[in-house]
Amino acid sequence: MTDTPAIELKGISKAFGPVQANKDISIRVMPGTIHGIIGENGAGKSTLMSILYGFYKADDGEIWIHGRKTEIPDSQAAISAGIGMVFQHFKLVQNFSVLENVILGAEDGGLLQPSLSKARGVLKHLAEEYELQVDPEALIEELSVGHQQRVEILKALYREADILILDEPTGVLTPAEADHLFRILEGLREQGKTIILITHKLREIMEITDTVSVMRRGQMTATVKTAETNPEQLAELMVGRKVLLQVDKVPATPGKPILEIENLRHVDDQGVERLKGISLDIRAGEIVGIAGVSGNGQTELLQVLGGYCHATGDIRVNGTPIDLTGKESDGRSRRARGIAHVPEDRHHEGLILPYTAWENTVFGYHRDAQSGSGFLMDNAAIKAEAAAKMERFDVRPPNPNLAAKNFSGGNQQKIVLAREIEQNPDVLLIGQPTRGVDIGAIEFIHQQIVALRDAGKAILLVSVELDEIFSLSDRIAVMFDGQIMGERLPSETDQTELGLLMAGMTNGQEKAHG
Amino acid sequence: MDLATILQVLDSTIRLSTPLLLACLAGLFSERAGVFDIGLEGKMLFAAFFSAAVAAFTGNAWLGLVAGIGASLALSAIHGLASITFRGNQLISGVALNFLASGLTVLIAQTWFKQGGKTPTLEDGARFGEITLPFAETLSGVPVIGPIYAELISGHAILVYVALACVPLTWWVLYRTRFGLRLRAVGEAPDAVDTAGVSVVRLRFTAVAICGILCGIAGAYLATSLQPFFSKEMTAGRGFIALAALIFAKWRPWYALMTCLLFGLLQAVALRFQNIDLGAFTVPVQVMDALPYILTVVILAGFVGKAIPPRAGGEPYVKER
Numbered sequence: 001m002t003d004t005p006a007i008e009l010k011g012i013s014k015a016f017g018p019v020q021a022n023k024d025i026s027i028r029v030m031p032g033t034i035h036g037i038i039g040e041n042g043a044g045k046s047t048l049m050s051i052l053y054g055f056y057k058a059d060d061g062e063i064w065i066h067g068r069k070t071e072i073p074d075s076q077a078a079i080s081a082g083i084g085m086v087f088q089h090f091k092l093v094q095n096f097s098v099l100e101n102v103i104l105g106a107e108d109g110g111l112l113q114p115s116l117s118k119a120r121g122v123l124k125h126l127a128e129e130y131e132l133q134v135d136p137e138a139l140i141e142e143l144s145v146g147h148q149q150r151v152e153i154l155k156a157l158y159r160e161a162d163i164l165i166l167d168e169p170t171g172v173l174t175p176a177e178a179d180h181l182f183r184i185l186e187g188l189r190e191q192g193k194t195i196i197l198i199t200h201k202l203r204e205i206m207e208i209t210d211t212v213s214v215m216r217r218g219q220m221t222a223t224v225k226t227a228e229t230n231p232e233q234l235a236e237l238m239v240g241r242k243v244l245l246q247v248d249k250v251p252a253t254p255g256k257p258i259l260e261i262e263n264l265r266h267v268d269d270q271g272v273e274r275l276k277g278i279s280l281d282i283r284a285g286e287i288v289g290i291a292g293v294s295g296n297g298q299t300e301l302l303q304v305l306g307g308y309c310h311a312t313g314d315i316r317v318n319g320t321p322i323d324l325t326g327k328e329s330d331g332r333s334r335r336a337r338g339i340a341h342v343p344e345d346r347h348h349e350g351l352i353l354p355y356t357a358w359e360n361t362v363f364g365y366h367r368d369a370q371s372g373s374g375f376l377m378d379n380a381a382i383k384a385e386a387a388a389k390m391e392r393f394d395v396r397p398p399n400p401n402l403a404a405k406n407f408s409g410g411n412q413q414k415i416v417l418a419r420e421i422e423q424n425p426d427v428l429l430i431g432q433p434t435r436g437v438d439i440g441a442i443e444f445i446h447q448q449i450v451a452l453r454d455a456g457k458a459i460l461l462v463s464v465e466l467d468e469i470f471s472l473s474d475r476i477a478v479m480f481d482g483q484i485m486g487e488r489l490p491s492e493t494d495q496t497e498l499g500l501l502m503a504g505m506t507n508g509q510e511k512a513h514g
Numbered sequence: 515m516d517l518a519t520i521l522q523v524l525d526s527t528i529r530l531s532t533p534l535l536l537a538c539l540a541g542l543f544s545e546r547a548g549v550f551d552i553g554l555e556g557k558m559l560f561a562a563f564f565s566a567a568v569a570a571f572t573g574n575a576w577l578g579l580v581a582g583i584g585a586s587l588a589l590s591a592i593h594g595l596a597s598i599t600f601r602g603n604q605l606i607s608g609v610a611l612n613f614l615a616s617g618l619t620v621l622i623a624q625t626w627f628k629q630g631g632k633t634p635t636l637e638d639g640a641r642f643g644e645i646t647l648p649f650a651e652t653l654s655g656v657p658v659i660g661p662i663y664a665e666l667i668s669g670h671a672i673l674v675y676v677a678l679a680c681v682p683l684t685w686w687v688l689y690r691t692r693f694g695l696r697l698r699a700v701g702e703a704p705d706a707v708d709t710a711g712v713s714v715v716r717l718r719f720t721a722v723a724i725c726g727i728l729c730g731i732a733g734a735y736l737a738t739s740l741q742p743f744f745s746k747e748m749t750a751g752r753g754f755i756a757l758a759a760l761i762f763a764k765w766r767p768w769y770a771l772m773t774c775l776l777f778g779l780l781q782a783v784a785l786r787f788q789n790i791d792l793g794a795f796t797v798p799v800q801v802m803d804a805l806p807y808i809l810t811v812v813i814l815a816g817f818v819g820k821a822i823p824p825r826a827g828g829e830p831y832v833k834e835r
Contacts, residue, residue: 074711075708076712087709091703091706091708091709093698093706096699100699104695104696105710105712106710109692111691111692112692112694112695113690115692
């Protein structure tokens with residue numbers, strides 16, 4: 001291995017108006033290594049990589065590739081320099097085939113046929129070499145997210161990239177898909193490729209990287225060998241103070257059942273049965289965590305409970321049944337019955353992004369007396385209350401007039417939480433509470449959830465992060481294929497056992513797939 | 515109904531379909547690249563006037579055609595600037611261009627020719643005459659096939675054949691060339707095109723320019739062939755029918771041909787028979803005129819398969835991480 005870095009950035013700075021996204025960043029990435037870049041959301045990781053891929057132009061600084069100073073004014077230049085990028089949100093044409101996506105922009109001539117034949121051969125070769133099997137004729141929209149990501153990697157390799165940047169690659173993957181991705185990355189490293197992995201998950205950094213750089217507020221705070229560091233140290237470098245990865249909580253003292261679910265069934269638009277008879281009780285002062293690989297019915301469970309999906313079966317709150325199919329089956333009616341809901345997808349279901357923060361703090365409760373009487377809304381009162389809520393939930397910046405889309409992921413989630421928790425509900429449904437949320441905010445959100453539990457509320461938590469399930473739940477139910485495979489106490493189980501349940505196996509026996 | 519009448523209606527179907535087809539393919543290029551163009555009507559009208567005016571001055575139909583294409587391209591350039599460069603609203607830009615064309619053509623026509631917003635009727639050399647295909651005369655004696663060849667296939671203006679040739683050409687460009695792949699991609703996912711190192715702006719401008727050229731030919735056909743003069747609002751909503759045809763054709767070239775022929779047939783029947791007497795009741799001519807729109811609403815409502823527009827259609831491209 002040579003001493004010349006594959007990539008060397010020297011003093012890169014970039015400002016968007018008054019916001020300094022990158023401040024005098026220097027970094028050396030050695031060839032044939034996996035280099036992690038970790039930092040909270042908004043720390044400037046993605047901006048830095050976008051500069052490297054020619055999406056933005058740096059205000060200042062130099063880029064050196066394999067020992068040569070290189071100008072990267074656009075993506076074409078980055079591709080020529082051997083850089084490939086896998087974006088967090090894939091850049092694929094949905095109704096094109098895999099082949100068409102791979103050759104787009106890298107065609108060999110005016111006619112498509114020769115390029116397609118060549119790409120078919122190259123893909124076959126790449127598939128064998130790196131475990132990147134994808135049907136070349138399949139349309140992107142027919143592929144799973146994991147396979148779409150493989151197409152993105154294939155696109156880069158087809159352009160003969162020897163430096164691969166992956167931006168939050170596991171955010172959308174199931175644990176099994178993530179493991180497969182890591183095997184692919186290891187294979188690429190063996191072949192001498194250089195990989196930059198951007199993530200905010202400490203576990204991934206520890207698992208796969210050789211070197212890790214930490215960013216905080218636009219600056220590079222440290223670059224260390226992964227083998228010589230530990231998650232606690234990295235976390236501290238990221239947020240600039242010690243954080244509790246373990247949630248501080250006293251043992252639960254559950255009371256009477258608040259939310260009782262019995263034999264809940266739901267069939268979706270395509271006629272597929274997504275919930276196959278779910279029964280579950282949640283008692284006062286208890287957090288029940290639903291673990292499972294995403295797509296096994298957790299989303300539908302939340303939607304049915306939250307009132308925007310019809311279902312059959314029984315749901316009772318404090319002993320009185322609620323309407324599952326009729327006029328009383330919508331989000332507002334559920335909230336009126338004391339079921340608050342923090343949806344999984346806060347961009348589409350939790351918030352109206354172009355609306356202001358104060359408007360977002362009353363949705364679902366906008367017809368309540370506190371929001372005004374009769375026809376008119378009492379905007380002044382709502383705004384004042386919103387400001388107070390944002391203060392209590394540490395939303396930054398605490399400006400109720402700002403549009404929801406202008407807050408970072410963590411602060412958006414705090415706005416949703418503030419809206420739901422401040423209504424003092426009996427039941428809180430919460431899906432993926434910390435997806436795309438930075439570590440500082442995760443800690444705060446977890447504390448709020450535990451505080452609500454200690455106030456004697458029933459909480460249903462759905463998360464694909466097993467760590468989160470373990471640290472928050474007082475009881476864990478595992479979902480697979482629309483059913484609850486079993487319930488466990490966190491103290492009496494481990495990740496291995498849950499993993500087996502999540503894969504549909506009980507007592508070593510695989511359950512028949514539906 | 516005898517063969518001669520049927521042939522007459524079909525013959526006029528082809529004539530009436532031609533401007534629809536050209537405008538429809540024009541819209542296809544633009545919308546496949548993600549630029550909605552509600553201004554097909556205005557571009558055609560603009561081209562119709564300038565082609566007739568130049569043909570009237572010079573006595574040359576071909577110069578008229580060039581002028582028509584040039585005029586239509588000028589409007590395309592404005593649409594491109596507004597909706598691609600300055601990322602404005604494509605619908606508003608299109609509507610504005612329609613108004614501009616509608617007012618400006620009459621104004622200039624009145625200033626130049628003083629015939630109440632019309633151009634003088636074009637002499638023979640100044641308009642595209644009918645072309646007799648080889649053997650049309652000899653074969654015309656043969657029963658059935660003869661008249662079909664002589665009346666229906668032979669004896670149209672050159673622009674009719676150009677329009678028909680554009681269908682396989684468009685298909686080939688769209689699905690068999692690098693340019694076509696990129697064009698389709700930029701209407702679906704401009705970010706994918708951008709990150710692949712291809713210029714979104716250049717691609718979209720090229721598509722808008724092709725749209726301008728095809729609208730120019732359509733307009734020139736209207737005023738130098740279908741009719742030998744320009745008259746106020748002579749496009750008569752054909753740009754909008756073409757847009758309807760485009761949706762009906764699900765943005766595909768061969769379907770566009772079928773749809774435009776169907777819509778042309780409806781127009782031809784309406785022209786030929788006016789109110790259709792079915793014995794028990796009479797179908798008023800307005801029903802035939804409205805049918806293209808009704809059919810489009812039917813397909814949009816999802817009764818005849820699903821018409822899914824290009825995903826990035828109507829959206830200016832803004833770079834995002």
